[in-house]
Amino acid sequence: MTLLTAEHRRNVLHAALVQTQDEPLLVQIRGYNERRRWFRVKLERVDEPDSSICWRGTLEHMEDCNAAGDLSKALAESREHYRWSFELSPQVPWTAGPDGSIQEVGPRWFELTGMRPDQALGTGWIGALHPDDMERTIAVWTGNLVSGAPVDIEYRVLLRDGGYRWMRARAAPRKDADGRVVRWYGTLEDVHAEKLARSALSESEERFRLAIQSARLGIWDFDCTTGVRTWSAEFRNMLGISADQPATTELALSLVHPEDRDRLKQMLDAVAQGTVPLHFEATLRIHRADNGALRWIRSTGWTTRTDGGALSRIIVTYLDVTEERNAEERIRWAATHDSMTRLPNRTLWQASLETLAAKAHKQGNRFGLLMLDVDDLKRTNDALGHDAGDALLCAFAEKLSAVAPADAVLGRLGGDEFGLIAPTIDSQAGLESLSRDLMEGCRTPVAHQGRLLEFGVSIGGAIFGDHADRADDLLKAADLALYASKRGGRARLTMFHSELRAEAQQRTSMIHMAREIVADRLVVPYYQPKVDMRTGRLLGFEALLRWRHPRLGIQLPGAIAAAFLHSELAVALTVQMLESVTADLRFWLRKGLNPGRVAINASPADFAQGDFSDRVLDHLHRMDIPAAHFEIEVTESVLLDNGGDQVARAMRHFADAGVRLALDDFGTGFASLSHLKQYPVDVIKIDRSFVQDVERDEGNAAIVDAIVKLGGSFGMEVVAEGVETRVQADHLLALGCMVAQGYYFGRPLPLEATRALIAAQE
Structure with a gap:
């Protein structure tokens, strides 16, 4: 082999590595006089009985012109074969001895690293490793040299431009009949893009996992093909179940509030029938398995389908929204109730009145309505302060609740004004009896900070079906009756009668006339x-005060008394x-x-x-x-x-x-x-x-x-x-x-x- 040129020596070694030879190799051999001659080499693998492997071949001298032509063509083919096999390969082939020292490395090594192949031989290649990868790579390589197991490792290599690139080194040993490693054959493959993609995916998954944890989301993952359900640790913690309990439909249904159980069944049936939409949401109540606590859980689901339209996977996220729901309830309650007396406010009370009136009108029923004013509240506020006035209002609300029927709807409508809707009281006598009880209760003073607060109540009453057939008209009728009670000396009940409406119309006319007097400066x-x-x-x-009528002349103030x-x-x-x-x-x-x-x-x-x-x-x-x-x-x-x-x-x-x-x-x-x-x-x-x-x-x-x-x-x-x-x-x-x-x-x-x-x- 020493008589061959380096290039032809690599060709022969490659032919031995690939273990097959479709065409003869053309090589140059240096003779005794240093003259180089062309020979055709044919190789044949021979398996000896003792399991050893050897190569047998022929060497044919190429002398004549035809042979020279064939030689030239063969040489060109050989070079092209080598180029396609080695130079144009995206991988870097290499071999190493049994001790791990590199014996040969492909030409792309130089193109990648700028390190000559002869510098990479032995352990020289380690100099191209990233410092952070060096210890790990050497440890793996050393361990596999001892075990003889194939090598598969990724590390970063220093490039000729000064940057680093991820490479994958894989190698397998060729062993003799005794199992000893004869040589290692390997490749070095550029996996930089793949490595970065995997790292990005890993980071994305880690961010997703952390996001799930920080958002306190539980996950239910259903593989529609295999039927496997997976519940995340967060979801199990949300349900109050252990990690080893099977994720079954029966378990899920048992934890859902009975009133919401049918909704979950419908969702599960939709899964079974393949009719689940691409995106769905639902909020259900559950009782935790460990302590029975009632919790509100909001679920948001996504589905994926195969090209054929069949369901392939369903992922549902769960979020415990109990505190949010409780906060919403508190906000909703605050928006519809008086915080001091804890009675419904005007908005909720009037909505209840409209609902009851619509129902009563449809069914031909009657019911009573009382409008109430706490007498002397302003005098109490002025004399003793608003704390005393607030105490008086709360005491009145308690007295009103004590005499009201069980189905009555009470409300604080603003200031010292209250309302009572009595669905089961449909007569004037019933309202009069209730009012007497209330006024009797108000005769007992209210104790506040060592003082006794005395007060009364003025009341106006009306009957739906007798005095009005609409909620707003009934409210107006009771308001007119209340106004009459206050004008008549307070601390009394006045039931609505038609004359009150006429008086109200007269007051409205007076107010209108007074506006014109002021606008036209007729005083x-x-x-x-x-x-x-x-x-x-x-x-x-x-x-x-007198005022000048455009036609009738000077008028007395009684004509605009309401003003x-x-x-x-x-x-x-x-x-x-x-x-x-x-x-x-x-x-x-x-x-x-x-x-x-x-x-x-x-x-x-x-x-x-x-x-x-x-x-x-x-x-x-x-x-x-x-x-x-x-x-x-x-x-x-x-x-x-x-x-x-x-x-x-x-x-x-x-x-x-x-x-x-x-x-x-x-x-x-x-x-x-x-x-x-x-x-x-x-x-x-x-x-x-x-x-x-x-x-x-x-x-x-x-x-x-x-x-x-x-x-x-x-x-x-x-x-x-x-x-x-x-x-x-x-x-x-x-x-x-x-x-x-x-x-x-x-x-x-x-x-x-x-x-x-x-x-x-x-």
Whole structure:
């Protein structure tokens, strides 16, 4: 072999390796005189009886021209064969001795690594290994040299461009008859792309596994071909079952809530019939196998099918959404209930009313409805704080629940308003009986922080089928009845009747008319004199609201009485009165006339604005009106409806600025003595109901006498209203009342008619 060139020596070795020779080999052999001659080599494998393998062949010298031509062709074929077998092979062939030292390596090694093949011989190839792969590769190679087992290992090889590439080295040993390794034959294959793909897949699977774990997803995997079901560890933990329990349909069904079991059966039947959609979702309840706890599980499934359309695989993910469902329930409950009384709110209560009304209308049934207002809640809030008011509302809700029928639907509709729907009460007598029980229960005060809170309830009732055939109409009817109860003195039940609707229509008409009056600025003040009954001297006026009808002329305020209970319109009417009265005051003063004090009436809605006193005093300043000429009259409704610090601050602000405060209709309200002590009142006006027949009615005379003495003890001026006769005036004077107003001293007058009256006093 030493006489052959390196190239031809490789050809002969390759022929021996492949163990077959279809064509003779053409080789050059160096002779004694260093001359190279061409020979044709034929090889034949011979298996000896002792199991050894040897090669037998012939060597034929190629001399003549024809032979030379054949030689040339054979040489070209040989080179092409070698090129296709070695140079163009994607693999790098190599051989090694029994001790593992590399004896031969294919030419692609140099192309890949830049390391010459002779440098790779022995253990030189190790220098091309990635440092991180070196120890592992040597250990495997060494171990297989000892065991004689085939080698299959992947490692990174340093390329000529300085980068590394994954290669797969595989080799098998050729052994002799005694089983000793004669030589190793192997290949080195580029598997870089495949390795990266496998790594990417592995990383993707690991990310998926971690995502599944972090998302707390359980997986149910069903192979439709084999029928094998696989439950992931997370899914088993979700169900509360051990890892060794078989994943069976029976087990799954046994854990599902009975009400949801049919849905799961339908899904399993769809699987069996092959009708499962490509994507499906469902939420089921289960009882955990280990502790029986009820859990909500949301499932999301995907299916794959064969080219023929048959189901091949179903994967379902499961997520425990119990906490999410509980949170949703809490949110839903909060959206439909009052958090303080824990009763349904208006939205849920009214939806229940509409449902019951639709059912009753269809079946021809009747049922009762009550609308309820807690009396004196605002006074409790103002006097004791909102904590006390909240305690009162909760106590009322408990009292209402205690007397309500078992099937009643209760609700807190807002503020101090409650509602009760009674499906089994279909008569007025039934509603009256329930209301009596409730009002009786409300007579017991509520204890709160060492105080007893007293309250009552105003109730309006209506019967579906008698008073209305629709939910909204029934609600309107009960509302009208409740409004009548509150206007009638509170703490009572009023059942709906047709006159209430007529009154409501009248109030609506008044409100509409008042809006037009405000918009068109039709308010006109008329002035009623206040006089000293001892001397007849004019002390001032009370400005009374009138309005000018486009066709009918001046009208009394009774035509728009409902507007004074409407917060927006009441304020707007007061604003127009204030503007007109101050304009008239400025007119009188610029004319050199002294009208005394002019009073205007303020409503509860005015004080509810919070800045009422600031607005009035600023207006007086802009109009250059001295406060000594101005007076504010309020009724006890202002103090009752708005009480507390807000009204007190406004009244003190007026008093500090020199504006006098008069308490109108004194004696007809509640707790008047406490108001005289609490607020800076300058004037008490005796209501006209006590002035009438004062000369003949001893009771009225006694009340007037008491009020006059009370006013004197507080240092307040006392004014009698509604004085219409000389006899009444004399009797009032005898009782000590010095100031009066009424028809006897002058009817309300327009601005033009007051000039002469004022001038006469000069």
